[in-house]
Structures are given as C-alpha cells and as structure tokens.
Amino acid sequence: MPAGRSWxxxxxxxxxxxxxxxINRRIPPLREVTLGQRNLFIFLSMPGLGWLLLVVLLWxxxxxxxxxxxxxxxFLLLSVLLVAIHLTFANLNGLRVRFVSAEPVFAGExxxxxFELVATSSRQQLSLDxxxxxxxxxxxxxxxxxxxxxxxxxxRRGLYQPGRVRLQxxxxxxxxxxWTWLDLCCEVLVYPAxxxxxxxxxxxxxxxDSGRMVAGTDDYFSLRxxxxxxxxxxxxxxxxxxxxxxxxQEFVDYRGADIWLDYAAMPEADPEVRLxxxxxxxxxxxxxxRPFGLRLPQQRFAPATGHEHVQRVLQALAVCSV
Amino acid sequence: MNTxxxxxxxxxxxxxxxxxxxxxxxxxxLLLSQSLPWWLLAVSGLCIGWRLLVFLxxxxxxxxxLKASLVLLCCAGIAFDNRTGIxxxxxxxxxxxxxxxxxxxxxHVSDARRFLYVAFLVLMAYLLYNQGFLPAVFALVQSLLxxxxxxxxxxxxxxxxxxxxSPLRTASIAMAxxxxxxxxxxxxxxRLPPLWAMPLQKAQAKTGMSEEMRxxxxxxxxxxxxxxxxxxxxxxxxxxxxxxxxxxxxxxFDGRTWRNACDCNYQWLQxxxxxxxxxxxxxxxxxxPHGNKWLFTLPASSPHRNxxxxxxxxxxxxxxxxxERMAYDVWAVQETLPQPLTLLxxxxxxxxxxxxxxxxxxxALAKSLWLAAGTEAAMVRQVMDFYHQxxxxxxxxxxxxxxxxDDFLFTSKQGFCEHFAGSFVxxxxxxxxxxxxxxxxxxxxxxxxxxxxxxxxxxxxxxxEAWFPTRGWVRVDPTSAVAPERIQHGFxxxxxxxxxxGGMLGINPFRPGSWLGYWRSQLDYLDYMVSRFVMEYDxxxxxxxxxxxxxxxxxxxxxxFMGMTGGLFAVFVIYLQWRDRHARREAPLTVAYRRACASxxxxxxxxxxxxxxxxxxxxxxxxxxxxAAQFVELSARYSACCxxxxxxxxxxxxxxxxxxxALHRHAWRVRYAG
Numbered sequence: 002m003p004a005g006r007s008w009x010x011x012x013x014x015x016x017x018x019x020x021x022x023x024i025n026r027r028i029p030p031l032r033e034v035t036l037g038q039r040n041l042f043i044f045l046s047m048p049g050l051g052w053l054l055l056v057v058l059l060w061x062x063x064x065x066x067x068x069x070x071x072x073x074x075x076f077l078l079l080s081v082l083l084v085a086i087h088l089t090f091a092n093l094n095g096l097r098v099r100f101v102s103a104e105p106v107f108a109g110e111x112x113x114x115x116f117e118l119v120a121t122s123s124r125q126q127l128s129l130d131x132x133x134x135x136x137x138x139x140x141x142x143x144x145x146x147x148x149x150x151x152x153x154x155x156x157r158r159g160l161y162q163p164g165r166v167r168l169q170x171x172x173x174x175x176x177x178x179x180w181t182w183l184d185l186c187c188e189v190l191v192y193p194a195x196x197x198x199x200x201x202x203x204x205x206x207x208x209x210d211s212g213r214m215v216a217g218t219d220d221y222f223s224l225r226x227x228x229x230x231x232x233x234x235x236x237x238x239x240x241x242x243x244x245x246x247x248x249x250q251e252f253v254d255y256r257g258a259d260i261w262l263d264y265a266a267m268p269e270a271d272p273e274v275r276l277x278x279x280x281x282x283x284x285x286x287x288x289x290x291r292p293f294g295l296r297l298p299q300q301r302f303a304p305a306t307g308h309e310h311v312q313r314v315l316q317a318l319a320v321c322s323v
Numbered sequence: 324m325n326t327x328x329x330x331x332x333x334x335x336x337x338x339x340x341x342x343x344x345x346x347x348x349x350x351x352x353l354l355l356s357q358s359l360p361w362w363l364l365a366v367s368g369l370c371i372g373w374r375l376l377v378f379l380x381x382x383x384x385x386x387x388x389l390k391a392s393l394v395l396l397c398c399a400g401i402a403f404d405n406r407t408g409i410x411x412x413x414x415x416x417x418x419x420x421x422x423x424x425x426x427x428x429x430x431h432v433s434d435a436r437r438f439l440y441v442a443f444l445v446l447m448a449y450l451l452y453n454q455g456f457l458p459a460v461f462a463l464v465q466s467l468l469x470x471x472x473x474x475x476x477x478x479x480x481x482x483x484x485x486x487x488x489s490p491l492r493t494a495s496i497a498m499a500x501x502x503x504x505x506x507x508x509x510x511x512x513x514r515l516p517p518l519w520a521m522p523l524q525k526a527q528a529k530t531g532m533s534e535e536m537r538x539x540x541x542x543x544x545x546x547x548x549x550x551x552x553x554x555x556x557x558x559x560x561x562x563x564x565x566x567x568x569x570x571x572x573x574x575x576f577d578g579r580t581w582r583n584a585c586d587c588n589y590q591w592l593q594x595x596x597x598x599x600x601x602x603x604x605x606x607x608x609x610x611x612p613h614g615n616k617w618l619f620t621l622p623a624s625s626p627h628r629n630x631x632x633x634x635x636x637x638x639x640x641x642x643x644x645x646x647e648r649m650a651y652d653v654w655a656v657q658e659t660l661p662q663p664l665t666l667l668x669x670x671x672x673x674x675x676x677x678x679x680x681x682x683x684x685x686x687a688l689a690k691s692l693w694l695a696a697g698t699e700a701a702m703v704r705q706v707m708d709f710y711h712q713x714x715x716x717x718x719x720x721x722x723x724x725x726x727x728x729d730d731f732l733f734t735s736k737q738g739f740c741e742h743f744a745g746s747f748v749x750x751x752x753x754x755x756x757x758x759x760x761x762x763x764x765x766x767x768x769x770x771x772x773x774x775x776x777x778x779x780x781x782x783x784x785x786x787x788e789a790w791f792p793t794r795g796w797v798r799v800d801p802t803s804a805v806a807p808e809r810i811q812h813g814f815x816x817x818x819x820x821x822x823x824x825g826g827m828l829g830i831n832p833f834r835p836g837s838w839l840g841y842w843r844s845q846l847d848y849l850d851y852m853v854s855r856f857v858m859e860y861d862x863x864x865x866x867x868x869x870x871x872x873x874x875x876x877x878x879x880x881x882x883x884f885m886g887m888t889g890g891l892f893a894v895f896v897i898y899l900q901w902r903d904r905h906a907r908r909e910a911p912l913t914v915a916y917r918r919a920c921a922s923x924x925x926x927x928x929x930x931x932x933x934x935x936x937x938x939x940x941x942x943x944x945x946x947x948x949x950x951a952a953q954f955v956e957l958s959a960r961y962s963a964c965c966x967x968x969x970x971x972x973x974x975x976x977x978x979x980x981x982x983x984x985a986l987h988r989h990a991w992r993v994r995y996a997g
Contacts, residue, residue: 038899048436055440059447065517068647069509069857070450070459076508077466078443080501088497126479140482173493174470175436175477 024165030184033099036168040181041093043086049176052082082176089177092170093127096120096141100185101148105315107280108158108194113150114166114187120144126172131163158193158276158319162186192315195281196274200260200293224248259304260286260293264323272323280318287311297321334431337480339487341378343472344435345371347442348426350465354449355419360404363416366397367423374426385427394424415448435476442469454648456850459857470494511869511880514862534615536573536581536741536762536785547780551764552610552619553851555775557603561621563766564810567786567798568619568778570763572636576752578678579727581745581760589636595629604652609854612647616640619763619778622798626651636796648854664795666757674757674790682728682749689753699756699791706750707804710743716806740809743801744785757790761798766813770844775851782813912979915986916961922993923948936962950993957982957989 012020028040045053056078063071101115116129123143130136131153139149153163166187169180224237227247235249262282267275279295286293287308294304295314300321302314336344352359352367376382385393397420405413422441429435446465450458474497475490552568573581605624618631618639625633628651630642641649666674677686692709696702713736720738723730728749731742738746744760751758765784767776786800803810869880920930920939928946930939940958944951960982970978 055443062447064515066451067517068451069860070454071447073509074447076505077501080504081497083504084497084500123484138479140479174473
C-alpha cells in the first residue's frame with residue numbers, strides 16, 4: 002500500500018510537537034492498555050458523513066411532501082446513527098491490548114509485531130495498523146486471547162520503535178469510526194540488510210598457522226599430478242583434454258581455522274555498507290558452520306559457531322554505533 | 324489461543340453480503356411493483372437472476388456492450404414513459420433502474436454501501452406512494468433488511484462466529500435501540516412547511532367518481548372495494564340511510580350524459596373565512612387520494628379550513644387535487660333557508676334545462692303525471708310509485724339506445740342508481756320542477772371499534788334533489804323506491820354473491836362475519852389508528868401535545884432537551900465514577916507514604932520508580948537526612964503492611980490507620996521541623 006503523504010508533512014512542526022505532548026499525556030506509553038473513554042476517540046467516518054447527507058435528503062423530501070412516514074424514516078436513520086456511535090464504542094471499550102514480541106528482521110523488510118487482544122465479550126472487525134502499512138483485521142471471541150501480527154516497515158538497522166499503533170473499528174455499519182493510538186513500547190531488532198559478498202575477502206587468519214588445512218571434500222584447493230589410486234571422479238578432465246597431462250583436483254576442509262571478521266580492516270568507506278557486508282558474512286559463515294569471530298570498534302566476539310553466536314553477532318551489528 | 328497471521332484487507336463483497344444485497348434489491352422491486360412500469364420490474368428480475376447465476380457460478384458477468392445497451396434501453400424506456408414531464412415516477416424509475424443495473428457489476432464494499440443508501444431513497448419513494456399501517460410495517464421490515472445488508476457488507480465473513488443470520492441480529496439490536504429514539508424525535512422534532520414545490524406523481528388510473536355520469540359509470544365502481552374514506556363520528560354514527568356523502572352536483576343533461584356544466588355557476592367561498600362553527604367537529608374524514616379536488620360531506624355540514632372552498636349548494640372543493648391521504652374535520656351547520664325562498668331565474672333555467680326533442684315518451688309521461696299531481700310533493704310521490712311498481716335493480720343493466728331515458732322507463736325497466744336518478748330528474752324537469760342529480764357515496768361499513776365508517780368505491784351512488792317552493796332543495800332517492808335494502812343495509816347486502824363483483828364480496832373469505840373478516844377489521848382498525856395519529860401528526864398536533872406536557876414555548880422545549888441530555892450525561896459520568904471508584908482512588912496509606920517520600924525529595928533524594936521502600940529508606944539514611952532512622956523504621960512497617968503476611972482485616976485496618984498517621988506526622992516533621 003503506498004504510504005502517500007501523511008499528515009505529518011502538512012502540520013506545522015510546533016503543532017506536531019504539541020499533539021505528541023498531548024497524546025503522551027492522554028495515552029501514556031504502557032506495556033498493556035485497557036481501552037476506555039480515556040483513550041478512545043470516536044467520530045463519523047466518510048460513509049457516516051454520507052449517511053448524514055442521506056438523512057438531510059430524506060428530511061427535505063419528507064418536509065416538501067409533508068409525509069410523516071418518510072419523516073419517520075429520516076428520523077430512523079438518524080437514530081441508527083446515534084445508536085451506531087454507542088455500538089461502535091462498545092465494540093472497543095474494555096478491550097485489553099498488549100505487545101507480545103517481534104521477531105528480528107533485516108533492514109528493508111516488514112517487521113511483524115505481535116499483539117495480544119483479550120476481551121470479556123466478543124468483538125468484531127478490529128483493525129490494527131501503523132500508518133502506511135496494510136491494516137490487519139481481526140475479530141475476537143469472548144475471553145479468548147487472540148494474537149495478531151501487524152506488519153510495519155523496518156527501514157533502518159537498530160532497535161526500531163515503530164511508535165504508536167492505531168487500533169480502530171467501524172463495526173457494525175461503518176458509519177462511525179472509533180480509534181485509538183496506543184504506545185505499547187513496541188521494539189523490533191532490525192539487523193543490517195545483508196549485502197552479498199564473499200567472506201574470504203574480509204576474513205583474516207586464513208593463512209594463519211592457527212588454521213589447519215586437512216584434505217577433505219568441502220573446498221576446491223588446487224591441482225596436483227595424478228598418482229595411481231586416486232579416484233577417477235577427482236581427475237581434472239578439462240586439463241587432460243587440453244593435453245596438459247593428468248591431474249587430480251585437491252579439496253580441503255578447514256578444520257579449526259578461526260576466521261576473524263574485522264570491521265576496521267574493511268576497504269569500504271561507508272560504515273553502513275561495512276556492517277551490511279559483515280552481516281552477510283556472518284550469515285554465510287553461520288550457514289557453513291565455521292567458527293568465526295567479529296571485531297567491532299567497541300566490541301569483539303571470540304570465534305565460535307552455532308545459532309546463538311550468530312544471533313549475538315547480528316544483534317551487535319544491529320545496535321552497533323559507528 | 325487464537326492467532327491471526329494473515330487477515331489481509333479485502334474490499335471484495337463477501338458472498339453472504341451479496342445475498343443480502345440482492346434480497347434488498349428484490350424487496351425494493353416488490354415494494355414499488357404497483358407504481359413502476361412492468362418492463363422495469365422485468366429488468367430488475369433479470370438483473371437479480373443474472374447476478375444469482377453468477378453467484379452460483381453458472382454464467383459469467385455480462386459483457387460491457389450488453390450492460391451499456393441495457394442502460395440505454397432503460398433510460399429510453401423511462402424517458403418514453405415520462406415524456407409528458409418530470410414527475411416522481413420518473414425519479415423512482417430511474418432510482419430502481421440504476422439500482423438493478425448496478426447489481427450486475429457490484430463487487431466492492433464501497434459500491435454496495437452507496438447502493439444500499441439508494442435503497443433508503445427508494446423506500447422513501449414507496450412511502451410517498453403508500454401510507455397507512457401496512458406500508459409502515461413493510462417499510463420497517465425493509466429498513467431492517469437494508470441495515471442487515473449494510474452490516475453484512477461490513478462484516479468479516481471469515482470470522483468463525485459469523486453466520487448468515489448474524490448481520491440480521493446486529494441490525495435488529497441497532498433497530499431495537501433506535502426505535503425509542505425515533506419515537507421521541509418524531510414527537511418533538513419541529514416540523515417545517517414545504518421548502519419548495521416538488522414534482523408530484525401522476526394521477527394513478529384508479530376507479531373513482533368522475534365529473535360526468537353516463538349510464539354504466541357507477542356500476543363500474545361497484546366492482547371495486549377500494550377504500551374511499553374513513554369517517555369518524557365522535558358522538559356516534561348516524562343511521563346509515565341518512566349517510567349521503569355529497570360529492571358533486573350534475574346539472575346539465577345532453578340526452579345521454581349528466582355533467583357539471585361549470586363550477587363558475589356557483590359562488591365559492593373559503594370555508595375558513597366563514598363564520599366559525601365553534602364547538603367540536605361533527606365528524607372527521609380521512610380521504611384516500613382520488614386525484615380530484617372533491618371533498619365528500621354530509622348535508623348541512625361544512626369543513627372549516629382555509630384551503631377548502633365551499634359553495635352555497637353545500638359542495639366543497641380542496642385547493643388542489645387530492646393526491647395524498649388527507650384529513651379534514653367537518654362541523655354541523657344550521658341550514659338557513661334563504662329568505663324569501665326563491666330560485667333565481669338563471670338557476671331555474673339551469674335546473675329545468677333538457678335537450679330539445681329527446682325522449683318524447685318520457686316528456687309525455689311527465690306531463691300526465693304533473694297534471695294528476697298538481698304539487699311538487701305529489702309529483703315526486705307519483706314518480707316514486709311509478710318506479711316502485713315495475714322496476715328492477717340490477718348491476719348488469721341492458722344497453723340503452725339514443726333516447727336513453729325512454730328506453731329505460733318503458734323498455735328495459737332494469738337499472739342501477741344512475742339510471743333511476745337520471746330518469747327521475749328528467750321526469751321532474753320535463754314537468755317544470757327544478758331538479759338536479761347529485762353524485763357521491765351512500766352509507767358505508769360501520770366499524771364497531773372506534774365509531775367510524777369505511778366508505779368504499781362500491782358505495783358510489785347517485786340520487787336526486789328537487790326544488791320545493793316551500794322547503795328549498797329536498798333530497799329524493801329514487802333507488803330507495805326500487806331497492807330500499809341498498810340504502811338501509813348497503814350494497815354488499817344487496818348483492819351478496821354477485822358475479823359482477825368478481826366474487827370479491829360473495830366468495831371472499833374476508834366478508835364480514837368470517838374469522839378472516841374479523842382480522843381484516845382489526846387490521847383496518849390498526850390502519851385507521853396509525854393514519855389518525857401518525858399520518859396526521861403535524862406541527863399543530865405537535866404543539867398541542869407539547870402544551871399538554873407543559874411546554875408552550877420552544878425555549879422550554881430547548882431547556883427540557885438540554886436538561887435531559889445534560890442529566891443523562893451526568894448520570895452516565897456518575898455511573899462511570901462509581902464503577903471505577905476503586906481503580907481511581909489511591910489508598911490513604913499510599914498517599915501518606917508518597918507525602919513522606921515527597922518531603923525527602925525536597926531534600927534532594929528522589930525515589931525512583933523501581934525502588935522498593937526499604938531501598939529508598941536506606942538511601943535516605945546514607946544521605947544523612949533528618950529523621951532518617953525513623954523513616955527506615957516506618958518504611959519497614961509500610962512494606963510489611965502492604966506486602967507482608969496477610970493479617971486479619973480489623974487488625975490490618977488498625978495498623979494501616981496508625982501507620983498512616985505516623986507517616987503524615989513524619990512528613991510534616993521532615994518538611995518544617997527538620
């Protein structure tokens with residue numbers, strides 16, 4: 002959904018600030034919020050304004066024809082509008098909302114914030130969204146906690162706080178919209194966007210003594226001349242066809258080669274690009290299952306393997322200040 | 324636990340919503356079926372059917388060209404039907420045509436909503452055409468259906484709790500709350516006069532009285548049981564043989580047709596300007612729309628309003644054609660005979676006018692009877708005797724030739740009231756006595772409840788009035804000489820099983836006396852009540868109602884409104900305060916502890932949010948503030964009181980109260996003494 006221009010672009014700065022201050026007082030940031038008159042806003046929706054126009058049309062018609070039943074119809078529509086205000090409010094009133102968690106994402110992806118909604122009675126057609134992101138619609142059954150994953154665009158790495166989430170509903174007829182802006186202290190960890198590269202360009206310690214090469218099957222290393230007993234599948238047939246003689250391809254496994262990813266030693270100028278490349282390397286090495294360490298300006302991680310290590314490294318890359 | 328992962332926003336109309344939408348369309352067509360051209364109904368049916376088949380997956384949506392040609396055809400048809408000018412019919416036809424055609428391509432929620440709004444306009448058009456109890460009930464049901472459709476359009480049809488009936492349930496709840504509000508609004512909302520003139524619907528081809536009387540006119544009316552009017556007599560209904568509802572005077576005869584030559588022959592006066600009859604009205608009439616200006620009244624009575632004109636002959640006309648149900652009150656007036664009792668020569672000529680040379684045998688008969696009688700009264704008696712001897716009353720009179728009066732009097736001798744009235748006036752005029760035909764209705768069906776009479780089309784009647792030099796105009800009903808039951812018991816009793824009525828009265832299960840007839844009369848009574856109290860509720864009755872409540876001026880009404888709204892609001896706020904009383908008020912003990920903390924905060928040691936009382940007290944002691952040791956002790960007690968082992972309630976209360984007092988004292992000491 003295209004974001005378009007938000008109201009923020011139109012409002013003068015000072016008003017935005019005042020609005021923020023006001024709403025912070027009105028609906029202070031809380032982990033869990035119970036909706037009530039204090040934090041719910043309600044007004045006619047666009048269809049509701051259309052409905053009002055319809056009421057005026059009917060009133061003019063009924064008055065001009067002096068027709069009491071038509072007048073009663075006009076009043077009926079007006080009464081329905083009044084009743085709808087209460088029904089719409091009651092649909093949100095007393096609802097408890099809590100921010101549960103959000104899985105870390107890479108910059109530029111959609112983060113999914115999970116919210117928990119509970120109400121003592123059934124609620125219908127609630128929608129949760131951040132302005133500019135597609136709304137998630139949900140209906141609740143009485144007493145059953147319902148979890149909704151609401152997408153928000155995570156543009157930059159870091160500990161992203163998407164801000165106030167909008168919870169709204171126009172149940173039952175769409176004539177009246179009741180909404181609230183909730184600051185549920187949402188936080189999403191956003192890793193740097195991985196930039197494709199090869200870890201060997203940055204990795205240090207490959208030629209180190211500490212890294213031992215063992216004949217293996219993982220990585221292509223070099224060619225050597227054929228000796229009887231070598232497997233035919235390893236023969237470099239290309240070279241043989243070119244008439245250079247019979248060679249076999251030699252593969253190695255890196256056993257215990259501690260690779261260091263060093264932020265300071267990277268050739269790129271842009272720190273964000275460096276972090277993105279490091280992110281890719283960390284992911285790649287994590288997938289290969291090879292131990293690696295990371296040196297950042299303020300932090301260093303000793304070489305290790307495993308999922309937790311990768312997560313720690315990614316988290317450090319996400320919140321690293323350079 | 325219930326997780327929603329991908330409830331994406333969809334603006335597409337759900338299948339239940341579409342079903343509701345189509346049923347709203349079908350119901351709109353049904354409601355307007357009487358006022359719309361048949362082809363438009365056929366088009367609506369076609370559209371509904373097509374959309375249903377699309378819904379069932381049998382066929383696909385119609386192509387662009389087919390839709391365009393349908394639109395063009397409908398527009399052309401409506402333009403052709405309304406070529407004479409713009410009327411309400413054109414507006415309604417256009418609305419329904421658009422509604423039906425749009426159903427062929429309705430796909431989005433917003434489209435559906437817009438068209439459901441149109442459904443309310445269509446419903447209003449229906450109410451302009453139809454008023455009364457049943458239309459009100461139908462309108463209510465239709466509103467419920469449209470509201471349900473609106474709810475269905477908005478509902479999340481994938482929610483497990485959703486059923487086909489749940490939108491209807493939602494709409495019913497809303498309606499149940501809305502109806503009392505509607506009632507209050509209806510009673511107190513101020514009414515305005517029409518803002519500007521609106522195009523009216525065309526006169527509908529209905530049976531009804533006409534300005535002319537030809538043989539065979541009235542017996543056409545006799546086949547219709549449509550309601551003409553309801554008349555309420557607060558002081559009891561007079562005997563039915565005196566209920567002659569005069570509509571028009573027919574004074575000119577051309578040998579075949581009796582007609583009202585010209586209304587300008589009479590002097591018309593605004594009845595509102597006449598002398599106020601005072602007292603209570605004699606009876607009130609609720610007249611169904613008939614498309615003419617006529618108002619029907621009993622002899623010696625007059626409505627009293629500015630938009631009704633009356634002439635000296637006791638005939639009344641409304642300001643414009645009666646196209647909507649209208650009510651008027653009628654007062655009894657003392658008939659004062661003009662003194663001296665004379666007929667102007669011009670009037671005498673008019674009331675003795677006969678076409679030259681026609682009906683010679685009738686003229687001869689009149690001459691001979693007049694010679695024998697000598698006086699007007701005797702002459703009338705002679706003619707009535709003549710009818711009584713050998714004439715029959717029938718609904719299927721034989722066809723009459725050129726000399727229609729002669730043919731009737733001497734050949735067929737079978738006729739309907741118009742034959743008797745016409746020939747009677749002819750005979751009197753031929754004898755030189757001024758006479759005229761009066762058309763209107765006679766009698767009516769007495770309703771036990773409510774002191775009122777229903778007059779139907781088959782009560783249409785024609786009778787005569789003759790000028791007696793001593794008594795003025797005297798009503799003579801020649802039909803009573805032939806068929807007195809017609810006058811005393813009504814038309815229905817005379818032809819209980821008449822084929823001519825198309826079985827309407829005879830084999831009709833609704834005839835009076837049967838159980839269906841009972842329910843019919845109950846329904847009729849309801850309709851009557853609704854009409855009386857709803858249709859005729861105008862600003863005048865509103866004012867009188869408000870006056871009954873002690874609200875003469877609009878300011879008092881406004882004050883009442885404000886008072887009621889404010890009062891309700893106040894009650895609501897008080898209720899909320901009461902409901903959240905525990906949540907809002909902090910325990911007095913906490914307040915006391917906070918105060919103590921605040922007094923230390925002035926000294927520079929502020930308690931942070933995550934600090935326990937004991938940790939804070941230790942910090943205070945470390946900062947060497949006054950009375951810190953005592954504060955540590957009080958904090959320990961506070962901590963124990965709030966979070967310690969549960970103690971019996973009275974003991975706890977006692978502890979709390981003491982601690983509270985100690986904390987207050989401490990705060991004071993730190994602040995002012997320390």
